[in-house]
Amino acid sequence: MTAQLAPLVPAAPPPTTPPSTRLWTPSRVLVTRSAAERPHGQRILARLEAAGVSDVELLPGDRLPNLRGDGDRAAFMRAKDTLAVVVPPPSKRKLQPIPPSADWRVDLAEGCPAHCQYCYLAGSLGGPPITRVWADLDEVLDELDAYVGRGAITSGTLERGGEGTTFEASCYTDPLAIEHLTGGLSRMVEHFGTHDWPGPVQLRATTKFDGVAGLLDLPHGGRTRLRFSVNATSVDRRFEGATAKVPARLRALSAIAAAGYPVGLTIAPIMPVEGWREEYGALLDAVAAALPAGADLTVECITHRFTPGSKETLLDWYPRTKLDMDEARRTTKRGRYGSVKHVYPKETMAELRGWFEAALAERLPRAQLLYWT
Ligand code: SF4
Numbered sequence: 001m002t003a004q005l006a007p008l009v010p011a012a013p014p015p016t017t018p019p020s021t022r023l024w025t026p027s028r029v030l031v032t033r034s035a036a037e038r039p040h041g042q043r044i045l046a047r048l049e050a051a052g053v054s055d056v057e058l059l060p061g062d063r064l065p066n067l068r069g070d071g072d073r074a075a076f077m078r079a080k081d082t083l084a085v086v087v088p089p090p091s092k093r094k095l096q097p098i099p100p101s102a103d104w105r106v107d108l109a110e111g112c113p114a115h116c117q118y119c120y121l122a123g124s125l126g127g128p129p130i131t132r133v134w135a136d137l138d139e140v141l142d143e144l145d146a147y148v149g150r151g152a153i154t155s156g157t158l159e160r161g162g163e164g165t166t167f168e169a170s171c172y173t174d175p176l177a178i179e180h181l182t183g184g185l186s187r188m189v190e191h192f193g194t195h196d197w198p199g200p201v202q203l204r205a206t207t208k209f210d211g212v213a214g215l216l217d218l219p220h221g222g223r224t225r226l227r228f229s230v231n232a233t234s235v236d237r238r239f240e241g242a243t244a245k246v247p248a249r250l251r252a253l254s255a256i257a258a259a260g261y262p263v264g265l266t267i268a269p270i271m272p273v274e275g276w277r278e279e280y281g282a283l284l285d286a287v288a289a290a291l292p293a294g295a296d297l298t299v300e301c302i303t304h305r306f307t308p309g310s311k312e313t314l315l316d317w318y319p320r321t322k323l324d325m326d327e328a329r330r331t332t333k334r335g336r337y338g339s340v341k342h343v344y345p346k347e348t349m350a351e352l353r354g355w356f357e358a359a360l361a362e363r364l365p366r367a368q369l370l371y372w373t
Helices: 033-037 039-050 073-080 137-142 184-194 233-239 246-258 276-290 308-317 346-363
Strands: 028-031 056-058 082-086 096-098 102-105 131-134 165-168 201-207 224-230 263-270 297-303 331-334 340-343 368-372
Touching (some): 039 056, 039 082, 039 137, 137 184, 184 201, 184 224, 201 263, 224 246, 246 263, 246 276, 276 346, 297 346, 346 368
Parallel strands (some): 028 056, 028 082, 082 131, 102 165, 165 201, 201 224, 224 263, 263 297
Antiparallel strands (some): 096 102, 331 340
């Protein structure tokens, strides 16, 4: 570490049970001046030190250096291995609606160190793929009361029942991928669990990681639904680099459900790979075996899709990918403002949907299917 600040707030104790997956150690960490002054920034600095991350640069101002490099493979890998702790611009503090997943998007970071060859961030985040962690988390949490009772799900447009106003924390990151370095998800879980809210609320996060030990004993109050993003074995093996493998995610799901959290499955991106019925059937059987009795489980099903922009970015990042992004085998869906998405043809969608609805009803009869897309 090139410089240090005395922590204002003590770091949370480290998890007692290590995850099965190697934890990410960024090769470079940049911390802006404003970020280092915030309590959450100080907590992150303490965690980085405890994790033995040595290359931490405390910047003299709030601008990050140019991280684009030459735009080549080495620059991409360097960016993927860089963590920046910053205070985001004020415009980021106004929460955006994010149906059908939740009423509101609340971000603790943007970017992810993993290497999923279909990564949805390729279509939504621009610039070099570094992971930016927001240091103003405490202020963001303090402002959430104003959103309670508002939103598409809360107002009943999307009838989901009993969830309260929902806040999604994993739109632009995988919060558990960076939790050992930031403690941000724990901070959110505790806030949602212990704050005196003006109405019912739920924090939602989804992950492809398994480092849940630090969450198990938190006072979550049943107000955080942690969902595990899962897939067929062949999709996990071929396309989900540097994540926890699905069996490890299911062990984490089991532990989190046993700790009283409501849990979820995000089955995504669903792909009709060879033998998909058998592979997804085995996945649902494994989930059923992992779940403690009486677990509160929801399911979200998202089929694979891509946009012209995400395809270009993904081919740039993973030029040798075998991911099927052939437009000729897809149907074009046009969104508002002329955006284009390539989704599976109607017949494939109907076949997939019919199978999943029946398989879920049979294998996980107590689960609530929130949406199919
Ligand atoms: Fe992208 Fe999620 Fe994979 Fe991270 S874990 S690379 S955010 S798809």
